[in-house]
Amino acid sequence: MLKKISLILVSILMLSLLIGPGIAAKKVEITFWNGFTGPDGRYMQNLVDAFNKTYAGRIEVKMSVMPWGDYYTKVVAAVAAGNPPDVGIMHLDQIAAYVPRGVIIPLDDLAAELGLSEKDFIPAVWKAGIYEGKRYAIPLDIHPLVFYWNKKLFKEAGLDPEKPPRNRAEFIEFAKKLTKDKDGDGKIDQWGTMIPVGWPNFMIWYSIFFGNGGTLFTPDNKKALFNSPEGIDALQFLVDLVKVYKVSPENVAVDADVDAFKRGTCAMEFNGIWMLTAYQEQPGLEFGAGRVPQLGTKVLANWAGSHNFVVFRQRTLDPDKLSAAKTFIGWVSRKSLEWAKAGQLPARLSVLRSSDFKKIPYIGKLGQEIPQYVVFPPLFPKYGEATGPIWDALNFALTFKKDPKKALDDAVDLANKILASD
Numbered sequence: 001m002l003k004k005i006s007l008i009l010v011s012i013l014m015l016s017l018l019i020g021p022g023i024a025a026k027k028v029e030i031t032f033w034n035g036f037t038g039p040d041g042r043y044m045q046n047l048v049d050a051f052n053k054t055y056a057g058r059i060e061v062k063m064s065v066m067p068w069g070d071y072y073t074k075v076v077a078a079v080a081a082g083n084p085p086d087v088g089i090m091h092l093d094q095i096a097a098y099v100p101r102g103v104i105i106p107l108d109d110l111a112a113e114l115g116l117s118e119k120d121f122i123p124a125v126w127k128a129g130i131y132e133g134k135r136y137a138i139p140l141d142i143h144p145l146v147f148y149w150n151k152k153l154f155k156e157a158g159l160d161p162e163k164p165p166r167n168r169a170e171f172i173e174f175a176k177k178l179t180k181d182k183d184g185d186g187k188i189d190q191w192g193t194m195i196p197v198g199w200p201n202f203m204i205w206y207s208i209f210f211g212n213g214g215t216l217f218t219p220d221n222k223k224a225l226f227n228s229p230e231g232i233d234a235l236q237f238l239v240d241l242v243k244v245y246k247v248s249p250e251n252v253a254v255d256a257d258v259d260a261f262k263r264g265t266c267a268m269e270f271n272g273i274w275m276l277t278a279y280q281e282q283p284g285l286e287f288g289a290g291r292v293p294q295l296g297t298k299v300l301a302n303w304a305g306s307h308n309f310v311v312f313r314q315r316t317l318d319p320d321k322l323s324a325a326k327t328f329i330g331w332v333s334r335k336s337l338e339w340a341k342a343g344q345l346p347a348r349l350s351v352l353r354s355s356d357f358k359k360i361p362y363i364g365k366l367g368q369e370i371p372q373y374v375v376f377p378p379l380f381p382k383y384g385e386a387t388g389p390i391w392d393a394l395n396f397a398l399t400f401k402k403d404p405k406k407a408l409d410d411a412v413d414l415a416n417k418i419l420a421s422d
Contacts, residue, residue, distance in 0.1 A: 028324040029060045030086040033075065035068035036342075039277040043342035051331050059324045061087075072098075075312070079103050082315040086325045090137060092128045092306035096379040099131045104310040106134040107326075114138075114330045124376045125306050125347045131379070137308035138329055139347035141339060144304035144370050145203040146273045147293060151286045153178055153190065153267040161286075164268075167294045168237070171268075175247035178267035192247035193268045194257035195238050201394045202387075203303040204270045204292075208234035210303075210375045211296015216387070217419075221380045224415035226390060227408035230296075235404035237295065239397050251399060261287075276343040276362055289362050291370045304374040306347065309333070345371065382419055389414040 036044050048063045064085070066074065072094065078084040079102070090098065098104055107129075111117075118126045121139055129137035151161035157177045165171040175192030182189040195201060209216075214230030217223065225231075241248045258275065260266035262282045270292065279287055294300040309329045311322070332339070336346040337357055345367050351357050352371065358364040377383055389411035396402040402410070 026320070027057055027060065028320045029062060030321055030324050030328065032061050032063045032087045032328070033071065033085040034063070034065060034089040035071040036065055036089070037067055038274060039281075040274060040342035040344065041065050043339060047332055047335055047338060050335075051328060054331070055327070059327060061328055076101070076103060079312060084312040084314065086312065086314075086321055087328060088310050088312060089140070089307050090310045092125070092137075092308060093377045093379065093383055095129060095137050095308065095310070096131050097381045097384055098310075099136055100381055102313055104136050105313050106136055107138060107311060108135045110311075110326045110329065111135050111138065113326070114333065116333070120348050120350050122347055122349065122352075122371050122374070124374065128306065128376055128379055129308055137310050138333060140307045140309055140333065140336065141344035141347050142304050142306045142371065142374060143273050143344050144302050144366075144374055145200065145207055145270060145292055146276070146289050146366065146370075147291060148261060148269045148271060148275070148279065149288045150261065150264060150267045151288055153264065157267075161288065164288060164290055165293050168297075171293050171295060172241075172245055172247070175241070175268065176245065179247045188246075188249070189265065191249055191260065191266050193241060193270075194252045194260055194266045195241055195248045195398060196252045196254055196257050197395050197398050198254040198391075200271060201238065201398065202391050203272070205234050205238060205390070205394055206303045207292045207301050207375075208237060208295045210301035211294055211299055213296070213298040217378060221378060221382070222419055224386060224412045224419065226415075227405070227412040231408050232404050233297070234295075235394060235397050235408060238394070239400075239404060242398065243400070261285075273345065273363075273366065274343050280362070289366060291366075291373060300373045301375045302370055302373040304370070304376060306376070307344070340367075385418045386415045389418075 032048065034044065045063060048061050052060050075084065075088060090104070116138065122142060125139045125142055129135050129139060147164060149164050154161040159174060159177060165174045178190065178192040179188060180190045181187060195204065209226065209231050212230035212233055214226065214228055216226050218225060242250055257266055257269050258271065261269040262279070262285060276289060279285055292302045311325050336348055336351050337354070340346050340351070340357060340360060340363055343363065345363070346352055346357065352367045357367060393407035393411035397404045397407040
């Protein structure tokens with residue numbers, strides 16, 4: 001009899017070890033929302049599938065993907081309706097806006113349970129998940145602006161394909177050499193660069209602005225400062241690329257630069273690291289990818305965002321679902337090397353410095369070249385609203401409807417009204 005009891009106890013102990021601490025013995029289903037609609041989506045789905053296989057019979061994650069433009073609206077509506085997803089992804093600059101609205105919950109305990117600390121993360125990313133002393137997000141990656149160049153076109157122009165421009169003067173020089181009327185009909189067939197009217201011109205301006213030593217807002221985030229000489233110079237430079245140097249066409253539509261770079265009619269392009277997979281898959285495209293050149297006058301600065309895991313506030317807390325959500329976040333965080341292959345830089349320094357990461361084509365090099373120059377936005381609830389006018393200012397200036405100073409002065413006036421509102 002005692003032998004039977006011992007066997008039963010051993011079996012129970014082994015089962016509990018298999019289940020893991022904090023995970024319910026019954027199968028738990030959790031929902032996971034994100035906006036990974038591009039090539040990165042299939043990489044995340046692969047991670048979800050691998051997690052579900054690892055935790056088969058215990059936890060199942062059901063992932064829903066939607067455009068980022070719809071994502072945040074749907075999240076707020078779902079929380080208000082009392083039926084939010086369990087886990088989600090949130091951009092770094094959105095966290096401070098959604099904490100006061102009660103959309104996400106603190107995750108200090110999860111960070112402690114996983115043994116996560118600032119020493120294993122890019123400092124700015126780690127600090128960005130903290131709002132009023134509490135941690136609300138677990139960093140997954142950073143996704144910086146990247147400078148892409150066509151190596152074949154560089155060679156044809158007599159430029160070293162392994163040496164991209166490193167400063168403003170070189171960029172202008174290279175762009176002029178790369179802008180060509182190839183068939184002699186008086187029209188440009190190949191552009192040195194393309195500055196879009198719209199996405200991602202804000203990221204380009206931002207990198208130059210901070211490279212000039214600019215600051216978006218006062219330390220208390222109550223006044224906008226981006227119509228400073230640093231801001232005007234950054235915007236004037238972009239306008240001059242179109243109007244003075246004529247190395248970019250006018251009225252470049254969103255994604256027209258992407259299409260032109262793929263076709264080989266745009267030699268140098270600024271876009272996110274998220275475009276890397278698409279360029280690698282483009283037949284015959286021989287390209288380089290690196291940090292943004294120092295187009296500012298003082299320092300090298302590189303815009304970047306960051307995807308972060310968050311847990312949404314539920315009307316009624318289910319401890320089993322919460323535990324499962326935390327298990328999933330911890331598991332994916334440890335698999336950030338796999339996520340890097342989707343075209344993202346891991347937020348964890350241990351992965352960035354690993355030999356396996358450094359071997360990944362393009363990404364491995366970018367991971368060593370960019371993080372030390374990354375400049376993240378200031379984090380406060382009205383950041384998104386208060387920077388919205390900048391996008392309009394850039395578009396007004398790039399379409400010659402306003403000069404850069406007037407465009408940014410008007411944007412600051414509107415931003416200050418937003419900052420002063422309740």
